[in-house]
Every structure is written in C-alpha cells, then in structure tokens.
Amino acid sequence: MNRGLESMGKRFFYAVAVLFCVAATGCATQSSKLTPEERVAALSQKRLDALLAGDLKKAYGFLSPAYRSGVTFSRYSAFVAGVGTWKEAEVKSVNCEEQLCKVAVGLTYKSPMVKEVLTTTLNERWLNIDGKWWYYQK
Known part of the structure; x- marks a missing residue:
C-alpha cells in the first residue's frame, strides 16, 4: 500500500512539473511576441x-x-539622489532602431528652487546587448 501512495506522489509530481513547463513555455512564447518598443516601454x-x-x-x-562595471552602486545612488523630488514618471513614447531605443518619459517633480510642481520630458536611451535591453546611463 505504501508503494501505491509513493507511485501516486511521483505521478502527481511529474504532472505538476509538466504543467509548469507548459505554462513557462507559454509565457516565454507570449513574451517573445512583444515588439522591442513594448519590451523597452515595460522595462523603462x-x-x-x-x-x-x-x-x-x-x-x-x-x-x-x-556602466555597472565602472560605477559602483554607492556612486550611482549619490548621482540619482535628486529623484526624491520626483512625483510621477510615465513612459510616453518609445522609438526603436535595431539595437537602440529612444524613450520619452513624462516627469512631474517638485522643484526645490521655486517650490512648485513642474513637468518636463526626459529622454532615455536603451541598448540591446546580446538580446537583452539595458538602460544607457551617460
């Protein structure tokens, strides 16, 4: 009787593993159908x-x-300290050409100088390196 339970447990494990593989493959296939613009918009x-x-x-x-190989996290975090004044940031548009995508970001922030809430557009660049998109920081 113990062998019967053990056998059922193995079958259940295999069934779950197969379902997981099928689900993972479906997600990967769906993700690969995204355009570069859609992928970069989501990443941005x-x-x-x-x-x-x-x-x-x-x-x-x-x-x-x-960038990360030449700039430590500590140095980067000091560089982006000003984002504390940001109120909202939203991707507005993405235009891609082969290995480069240009992203326009609508930014709302509180200006420490004039103490007002202002809006502006930030321009980002994303690079495709070996099939993966990365944010390009100057």
Whole structure:
C-alpha cells in the first residue's frame, strides 16, 4: 500500500512539473511576441517605478553591464539622489532602431528652487546587448 501512495506522489509530481513547463513555455512564447518598443516601454516603466519607490538597487540593475562595471552602486545612488523630488514618471513614447531605443518619459517633480510642481520630458536611451535591453546611463 505504501508503494501505491509513493507511485501516486511521483505521478502527481511529474504532472505538476509538466504543467509548469507548459505554462513557462507559454509565457516565454507570449513574451517573445512583444515588439522591442513594448519590451523597452515595460522595462523603462519598471525602472522609473523603482526610482519613484526609492528602490535604487533595483534601478541600478537596469543599467548596462559596462556602466555597472565602472560605477559602483554607492556612486550611482549619490548621482540619482535628486529623484526624491520626483512625483510621477510615465513612459510616453518609445522609438526603436535595431539595437537602440529612444524613450520619452513624462516627469512631474517638485522643484526645490521655486517650490512648485513642474513637468518636463526626459529622454532615455536603451541598448540591446546580446538580446537583452539595458538602460544607457551617460
């Protein structure tokens, strides 16, 4: 009787594993159907959301490997300290050409100088390096 339960447990495990693989493949297939513009828009918004939430470690992870190899997290976090004045940031448009995407971001922020809420457009660049999109930081 114990063998019967063990056999059922193995079958259940395999069934769950197969379902997981099928689901994962479906998600991967769906993700690969996104245009570069759609992928970069989603990545850019995730980076902006991380900055707005003060999650600088997450935002740092969107930077190109070359940038991260030359700029420590500590130095980067000091550089982006001004995002604390940001109120809203939203991807407005994305235009891609081969390995480069240009993103226009609508930004609302509180100016420490004039103590008003202002809006502006930030221009981002995203690079495709070995099939993965990275935020280009000057």
